[in-house]
Amino acid sequence: MDVAELGKVPREVLEKVVFRRLGWRRKDVIVFPRFGEDAAVLKLDKKTLVAAMDPITGSEERIGWLSVHVNANDVAVMGAEPRWFSATILLPEDGLSKLDVIMKDIDAACRSLRVSLVTGHTEVASNVSTPIVIGHMLGVPVGRKPVTSSDARPGDVLVMSKSAGIEGTAILASAFREKLAGKIPEDVLARAEKFYEKISIVREALKLAERGLPSAMHDPTEGGVIGGAYELAEASGCSFVLYEERVPVAVETEAVCRALGCDPLKLISSGVLLAAVPRRLLEKCLKTVRGLRVIGEFRERREGNVVVRRGGREEEVKESVRDELWRLLSGLSVSP
Amino acid sequence: MDVAELGKVPREVLEKVVFRRLGWRRKDVIVFPRFGEDAAVLKLDKKTLVAAMDPITGSEERIGWLSVHVNANDVAVMGAEPRWFSATILLPEDGLSKLDVIMKDIDAACRSLRVSLVTGHTEVASNVSTPIVIGHMLGVPVGRKPVTSSDARPGDVLVMSKSAGIEGTAILASAFREKLAGKIPEDVLARAEKFYEKISIVREALKLAERGLPSAMHDPTEGGVIGGAYELAEASGCSFVLYEERVPVAVETEAVCRALGCDPLKLISSGVLLAAVPRRLLEKCLKTVRGLRVIGEFRERREGNVVVRRGGREEEVKESVRDELWRLLSGLSVSP
Numbered sequence: 171m172d173v174a175e176l177g178k179v180p181r182e183v184l185e186k187v188v189f190r191r192l193g194w195r196r197k198d199v200i201v202f203p204r205f206g207e208d209a210a211v212l213k214l215d216k217k218t219l220v221a222a223m224d225p226i227t228g229s230e231e232r233i234g235w236l237s238v239h240v241n242a243n244d245v246a247v248m249g250a251e252p253r254w255f256s257a258t259i260l261l262p263e264d265g266l267s268k269l270d271v272i273m274k275d276i277d278a279a280c281r282s283l284r285v286s287l288v289t290g291h292t293e294v295a296s297n298v299s300t301p302i303v304i305g306h307m308l309g310v311p312v313g314r315k316p317v318t319s320s321d322a323r324p325g326d327v328l329v330m331s332k333s334a335g336i337e338g339t340a341i342l343a344s345a346f347r348e349k350l351a352g353k354i355p356e357d358v359l360a361r362a363e364k365f366y367e368k369i370s371i372v373r374e375a376l377k378l379a380e381r382g383l384p385s386a387m388h389d390p391t392e393g394g395v396i397g398g399a400y401e402l403a404e405a406s407g408c409s410f411v412l413y414e415e416r417v418p419v420a421v422e423t424e425a426v427c428r429a430l431g432c433d434p435l436k437l438i439s440s441g442v443l444l445a446a447v448p449r450r451l452l453e454k455c456l457k458t459v460r461g462l463r464v465i466g467e468f469r470e471r472r473e474g475n476v477v478v479r480r481g482g483r484e485e486e487v488k489e490s491v492r493d494e495l496w497r498l499l500s501g502l503s504v505s506p
Numbered sequence: 507m508d509v510a511e512l513g514k515v516p517r518e519v520l521e522k523v524v525f526r527r528l529g530w531r532r533k534d535v536i537v538f539p540r541f542g543e544d545a546a547v548l549k550l551d552k553k554t555l556v557a558a559m560d561p562i563t564g565s566e567e568r569i570g571w572l573s574v575h576v577n578a579n580d581v582a583v584m585g586a587e588p589r590w591f592s593a594t595i596l597l598p599e600d601g602l603s604k605l606d607v608i609m610k611d612i613d614a615a616c617r618s619l620r621v622s623l624v625t626g627h628t629e630v631a632s633n634v635s636t637p638i639v640i641g642h643m644l645g646v647p648v649g650r651k652p653v654t655s656s657d658a659r660p661g662d663v664l665v666m667s668k669s670a671g672i673e674g675t676a677i678l679a680s681a682f683r684e685k686l687a688g689k690i691p692e693d694v695l696a697r698a699e700k701f702y703e704k705i706s707i708v709r710e711a712l713k714l715a716e717r718g719l720p721s722a723m724h725d726p727t728e729g730g731v732i733g734g735a736y737e738l739a740e741a742s743g744c745s746f747v748l749y750e751e752r753v754p755v756a757v758e759t760e761a762v763c764r765a766l767g768c769d770p771l772k773l774i775s776s777g778v779l780l781a782a783v784p785r786r787l788l789e790k791c792l793k794t795v796r797g798l799r800v801i802g803e804f805r806e807r808r809e810g811n812v813v814v815r816r817g818g819r820e821e822e823v824k825e826s827v828r829d830e831l832w833r834l835l836s837g838l839s840v841s842p
Contacts, residue, residue: 179628183602191609192623193574193616196589199624210624212590214646217550221624223592223642227631238529253532254548256559258640266519273527280529287528288535288546288557292515295563300633304594306559306642310550 181205181490201318207405208244208389211316218311220250225304231344232366233303234275239369240389240440241307242283246372247387247443249317249379250309252283257290258304266294268301276303283372312380322386322406322446328466329445329452331374331459333418334395335427335434336441338495340365342426345499353429362422371443374459383455384445393491394436395465396477398444400487403468406446409475412466432494435477517541517826537654543741544580544725547652554647556586561640567680568702569639570611575705576725576776577643578619582708583723583779585653585715586645588619593626594640602630604637612639619708648716658722658742658782664802665781665788667710667795669754670731671763671770672777674831676701678762681835689765698758707779710795719791720781729827730772731801732813734780736823739804742782745811748802768830771813 179188184205192202200218201211209222222244226233242252259272269292280287285307343350343362350359371389378384386406390398395417403410419427419434427434446468447455456462475487515524520541528538536554537547545558558580562569578588595608605628616623621643679686679698686695707725714720722742726734731753739746755763755770763770782804783791792798811823 179597179602179605179630183605184628187606187609188628191613193591193613194620194622196620196622199590199622203623203625208625210590210592212624212644214550214553214555217553219550219555219644221590221592221644223594223626225594225596225627225629225631225640227596227629227633254535254546254557255529256546256557256642258559258561260561260563260638261515266515269515269519270523273523277527277529284530284532286530286532286535287539288548289539289544290559291561292520292524293561293563294515295561295638297563297636297638298634302596302631302633304561304640306592308548308555308557308644 209248220245220248220309220316223306225302227302230300232275233301234272235279235366237303237305238276238279241305243371243389245307245309246375247389249313250311251376252285252307252309254288254308255280255285256288256306259292260295260298260302262298262300263294263296265301312376313382317379317384317387319386319388319402320405322402322408322468324408324468324470326385326446326448326468327452327464328399328410329447329462330465331443331462332368332441333420335423335437335439336365336368337439338437339423339426342430346430350429354425358422358425362426369441374443377458378445381458383451384447386446388444390439390442390444392493394439396435396487397491400475400491402444402446403475408468408471409473410466410468411476413478414480416465418463430498432498436491437494545584556581556584556645556652559642561638563638566636568611569637570608571615571702573639573641574612574615577641579707579725581643581645582711583725585649586647587712588621588643588645588708590624590644591616591621592624592642595628596631596634596638598635599630599632601637608639648712649718653715653720653723655722655724655738656741658738658744658804660744660804660806662721662782662784662804663788663800664735664746665783665798666801667779667798668704668777669756671759671773671775672701672704673775674773675759675762678766682766686765690761694758694761698762705777710779713794714781714791717794719787720783722782724780726775726778726780728774728829730775732771732823733827736811736827738780738782739811743807744804745807745809746802746804747812749814751816752801754799766834768834772827773830
């Protein structure tokens with residue numbers, strides 16, 4: 171998640187070292203870990219459970235808040251209602267004072283989603299230098315079955331909620347506060363920092379899922395909206411075309427990105443829901459979730475992934491999109 | 507867990523800062539977090555789930571192995587069969603090479619318990635200095651209902667499996683290898699280091715639980731067998747008497763403890779199952795699990811907690827037992 175992506179383990183290593191070592195192959199595990207799969211699907215007799223686990227390692231600002239929401243998002247994009255959260259909080263030796271803020275944030279985020287904190291562990295550890303929160307979320311599908319990120323089909327419409335680069339806007343506004351202060355109006359910067367508040371996509375994801383509307387859903391993190399579209403297309407064995415001019419970009423995001431010289435469409439985007447929707451269900455989707463926007467469509471794999479930039483220039487996307495955050499933060503000595 | 511206990515957060519802080527901030531109070535959460543409760547009990551319609559989450563922060567030796575077993579133990583003492591494990595692995599910047607060993611250990615431990623690794627996250631993080639594995643285990647009760655640590659009753663017999671200080675024996679043998687090498691035979695030391703292999707109590711806990719035999723079960727960590735008996739008694743609102751001469755101590759544990767000058771009965775004891783058993787069910791218990799030993803009994807709270815030492819001296823136990831590991835390791839500059 172967020173800045174932690176700096177240290178994401180390469181895909182080859184995961185495939186070779188991790189994904190082949192999954193213990194006993196239980197028959198009640200419907201979705202096992204694989205690249206790009208953010209949650210597990212489990213069977214308890216006839217009941218289905220969805221589980222997701224992610225740490226927040228890189229952001230000191232709102233780690234408690236983020237840990238609940240990123241895990242809730244991972245569960246919700248599978249069409250499951252987040253119910254039970256577990257958290258492990260690791261604090262540096264002088265960090266006990268930070269526990270209060272972290273717990274307040276976890277509590278508030280859980281309440282906002284009607285989720286209970288059910289178990290966990292809190293520890294002052296000599297081998298961490300800043301606080302880390304590791305979250306685990308369990309949820310239950312709201313529709314007949316879970317939604318995956320691998321069932322987008324050629325012809326499906328690509329829709330998104332809210333606006334591009336929500337999480338990245340908040341991170342950059344905090345990390346580059348001083349640099350940005352001279353370049354963009356103070357009230358815009360203050361609002362940009364508050365973009366953490368918009369980070370949940372549970373509401374929109376569950377509204378679509380309970381009506382059985384999306385073929386596939388995704389929570390775009392690394393590589394932003396373009397990276398997320400690429401991951402949906404890859405997982406589904408098709409390709410996408412995405413039109414820059416159709417992608418909503420908030421005033422605050424626009425200002426931060428212009429001042430720092432980065433592309434809001436390639437900026438980490440927790441807070442945005444991406445979905446593939448069969449054309450015949452599009453109207454119903456747009457009525458179900460306010461502010462949902464059509465930004466492109468899926469097509470046959472051989473047609474390739476294309477971003478049509480404002481002005482008509484076509485940009486091919488042939489591999490995972492490097493997040494703008496990495497580039498900007500690599501020039502920054504302190505971690506935000 | 508293990509050395510991590512060095513940095514355990516004080517009970518007052520947990521009660522004030524953590525346990526009051528549990529998000530939304532869902533009615534399907536049967537057991538919420540509280541001091542000494544290592545797992546949650548959740549209801550999914552008529553089905554029951556047990557969830558536990560613990561990090562391994564302090565031991566470089568076998569963190570993958572331990573992360574599976576300590577979480578499986580926490581689930582098993584609630585009378586639930588561990589099924590689904592999730593793991594987050596945080597590595598220091600030069601630590602990617604350690605991932606292979608950690609994953610091999612997780613895989614082996616999961617296989618030994620017929621548990622699947624279902625989701626998680628792997629990351630190289632700039633704010634950790636040695637590898638950390640955070641585990642989350644989900645399980646399903648094998649009996650009619652979960653077993654807690656709070657239902658021991660005056661008159662119940664206190665039984666234990668295996669021998670005292672199993673985990674501590676392995677940790678001390680690794681941490682003080684050089685110091686011990688001159689004092690105890692090499693083969694004894696080598697066997698002591700392998701005590702990590704004995705760390706699972708899942709088998710014995712589930713055998714008792716599926717027959718509905720124990721009133722309460724516990725996985726004694728901090729403070730060893732005496733500390734575990736204290737926690738069982740505290741949680742159940744009664745007290746205990748425990749006879750030192752009845753507690754089995756392995757030759758390897760005896761040798762390590764004598765050489766380092768510590769009490770095996772107060773040495774961290776993952777690998778030992780403690781259970782409270784109604785007297786009328788004792789015979790059945792002893793037949794069900796081989797090597798189970800009666801080491802004491804529970805009585806009315808007002809009688810107080812007493813350890814009867816060899817020779818007859820009575821030692822009162824009025825508060826949480828400080829683990830011998832802390833005392834020994836605080837004199838050691840490197841973390842084991």
